[in-house]
Amino acid sequence: MTILETLGITKSYLIGNRRIKVLDAVSLAVAKGEFLVVKGESGSGKSTLLAILSGLDRPDQGRVLIENQDVTDLDEDALAPLRNATFGFVFQSFHLIPSLSALENVMFPAELKGDPDARGKALTLLDRVGLGERAASFPHQLSGGEKQRCAICRALINEPRIIFADEPTGNLDSVNGAAVLELLLELQRERETTLLMVTHSPEIALRADRVVTLKDGRMVADGGHA
Ligand SMILES: Nc1ncnc2c1ncn2[C@@H]1O[C@H](COP(=O)(O)OP(=O)(O)OP(=O)(O)O)[C@@H](O)[C@H]1O
Numbered sequence: 001m002t003i004l005e006t007l008g009i010t011k012s013y014l015i016g017n018r019r020i021k022v023l024d025a026v027s028l029a030v031a032k033g034e035f036l037v038v039k040g041e042s043g044s045g046k047s048t049l050l051a052i053l054s055g056l057d058r059p060d061q062g063r064v065l066i067e068n069q070d071v072t073d074l075d076e077d078a079l080a081p082l083r084n085a086t087f088g089f090v091f092q093s094f095h096l097i098p099s100l101s102a103l104e105n106v107m108f109p110a111e112l113k114g115d116p117d118a119r120g121k122a123l124t125l126l127d128r129v130g131l132g133e134r135a136a137s138f139p140h141q142l143s144g145g146e147k148q149r150c151a152i153c154r155a156l157i158n159e160p161r162i163i164f165a166d167e168p169t170g171n172l173d174s175v176n177g178a179a180v181l182e183l184l185l186e187l188q189r190e191r192e193t194t195l196l197m198v199t200h201s202p203e204i205a206l207r208a209d210r211v212v213t214l215k216d217g218r219m220v221a222d223g224g225h226a
């Protein structure tokens, strides 16, 4: 079953005085529960593709379908609730709220939803990434890797059906990077979560169900492994 689809996506930016096609007729269908890796050189359009797939940005041309609903023309008021209910985002920069503890940061999206078990779920997730003891710490008291793991817990607390991860292990050491990857893969298996990940790591690409490569705005490989 296809959970996410783009049809002939085109996106261009004015760079200097030249209009550059960053994405050129990209069509991609992602199956429910799939672990898809997107790779390609710096500037090849990976983050742009993720932003369009997740409704954070809009294509110039083409359509975007989320769970078979064409969302291309939805306005922000309609898109935001859909995003909140369906997606989790894991980026390289974590945007934790400095005045909230690790626990409160993780609980935040669940509390917004009125989840009565926000605290319990947040503690469980923090435990799973080895941060149970640091629940009361504030972001400035955490290392980069601890902040990243905290941000990942926050992205997962509302049990998103689709997780978008842009270089989620890029600034972690190999031990923490592996822990983060294992957590994401466990959720993918347990909950049949769909996982879309931009990564340069050949080791991670080997674990993926499918690897697609962007080059000069086009998808040059869609199929086997890296
Ligand atoms: N808002 C913008 N305005 C102008 N140009 C942009 C904008 N966003 C991205 N670009 C350009 O689009 C191209 C693709 O950017 P994108 O961030 O998608 O690349 P990427 O594949 O994610 O690269 P990286 O691996 O370095 O993160 C780049 O040349 C970038 O400079």
Ligand SMILES: [Mg+2]
Pocket: 046, 047, 048, 166
């Ligand atoms: Mg990028």
